[in-house]
Amino acid sequence: MNTDHDSQIATCIEQVRARIQAAEQRFGREPGSVRLLAVSKRQPLSKLMAAHAAGLRAFGESYVQEGVEKQQAAAGHDIEWHFIGRVQSNKTRQIAEHFDWVHGLTSADHARRLAAQRPSERGPVHVCVQVNLSGEASKAGIEPEQAADLIAEIEDFESLRLEGLMTLPAPAEDFAAQRRPFAALRALRDQLAREHRPLPTLSMGMSRDLEAAIAEGATMVRVGTALFGERAPV
Ligand SMILES: *Cc1c(COP(=O)(O)O)cnc(C)c1O
Numbered sequence: 537m538n539t540d541h542d543s544q545i546a547t548c549i550e551q552v553r554a555r556i557q558a559a560e561q562r563f564g565r566e567p568g569s570v571r572l573l574a575v576s577k578r579q580p581l582s583k584l585m586a587a588h589a590a591g592l593r594a595f596g597e598s599y600v601q602e603g604v605e606k607q608q609a610a611a612g613h614d615i616e617w618h619f620i621g622r623v624q625s626n627k628t629r630q631i632a633e634h635f636d637w638v639h640g641l642t643s644a645d646h647a648r649r650l651a652a653q654r655p656s657e658r659g660p661v662h663v664c665v666q667v668n669l670s671g672e673a674s675k676a677g678i679e680p681e682q683a684a685d686l687i688a689e690i691e692d693f694e695s696l697r698l699e700g701l702m703t704l705p706a707p708a709e710d711f712a713a714q715r716r717p718f719a720a721l722r723a724l725r726d727q728l729a730r731e732h733r734p735l736p737t738l739s740m741g742m743s744r745d746l747e748a749a750i751a752e753g754a755t756m757v758r759v760g761t762a763l764f765g766e767r768a769p770v
Contacts, residue, residue: 542586548763549590552746556757559750570750573618575742575760577602578767581609587763588613596620596639596758600627604634620758622676629653632661639702639739639758640666642678644689651693660695664702664739667724669717673706680724687728687735700737700755701725707744714748722753 556570576584577598584595584606593614597603598621607617618637623646631638632653641647641663654661665686668677678686683701690698701724705717718740729735741749743762750757760767 541582542589545583545586545763546590548765549587549592552759552762555746555762556750559747562747563751565750565753570754571756573620573739573756573758574763575620575758576606576764577621577760578770579760579764581606583764585610585613588615594618596760597635598622600630600634604630607634618758623650625649633658635661637662637664637699639664640676641686641690642666642676644686647686647690647693647696651695654695656695660697662697662699662737663690664699664737665690666702666704667721669703669720670706674704676704677702680720683724684728687733691733698733698735700735700739701728702737702739704742705740705745711748714745715752718745718749718752718754725753 552572556572560567560570573594573596574587574592575596594616596618603617617635618639619631619635620639623638623640628646628649632650633655638661650661665683666677667680667683668674687698690696701721703717703721708714721740722738725735725738737756738754739756739758741754741757743759746757746759
């Protein structure tokens with residue numbers, strides 16, 4: 537074990553937790569209402585394990601193969617695995633078999649495939665619908681006007697648990713501009729939520745903009761670089 541590198545990650549976790557707590561307090565959010573998802577994509581397993589040793593339990597991966605390899609290497613540890621990458625049709629089986637959450641659902645076909653391929657003994661997979669709120673600046677996610685239809689399709693599958701909405705905005709420099717797409721995601725959630733379908737999760741905010749996301753109601757921030765440092769290139 538490389539203890540230097542472990543204590544460095546422990547320090548970064550403390551800093552990120554302090555940022556989350558400060559933002560919860562500043563923006564009138566309930567303490568502890570924002571979950572930290574550690575984005576370990578393109579980071580070595582040793583760093584993921586150091587973060588686990590420091591108390592983190594939810595990890596996000598963007599590449600199916602890499603995620604599955606890490607899961608096998610970390611078998612026996614109490615970890616919740618989140619798939620945060622782009623879903624591709626030829627990868628849905630592996631995603632359904634290996635991950636607990638899928639953040640970037642963007643098509644009814646993918647929903648159908650995940651639902652059919654989810655092993656029943658694993659229980660439902662938690663899903664968020666990814667919405668594009670940056671217009672032309674981002675190509676990832678469905679348009680807000682399409683969200684109601686996709687949600688209606690997902691609701692029918694017992695092996696999918698519809699958690700809410702996710703967005704990954706284009707970078708914005710100032711705080712007001714960072715808040716805009718997050719405010720729009722929350723407004724969309726409020727519009728689509730029903731008593732039987734509360735859409736409790738807003739998966740939004742990353743290293744550079746987590747405060748803006750928390751200000752607008754994020755319940756889960758996905759943080760990579762601020763915890764682990766720069767990633768290896770793809
Ligand atoms: C990589 C990634 C993140 C983490 O980004 P950082 O800037 O490293 O915090 C969050 N969400 C998604 C969907 C990602 O792909």
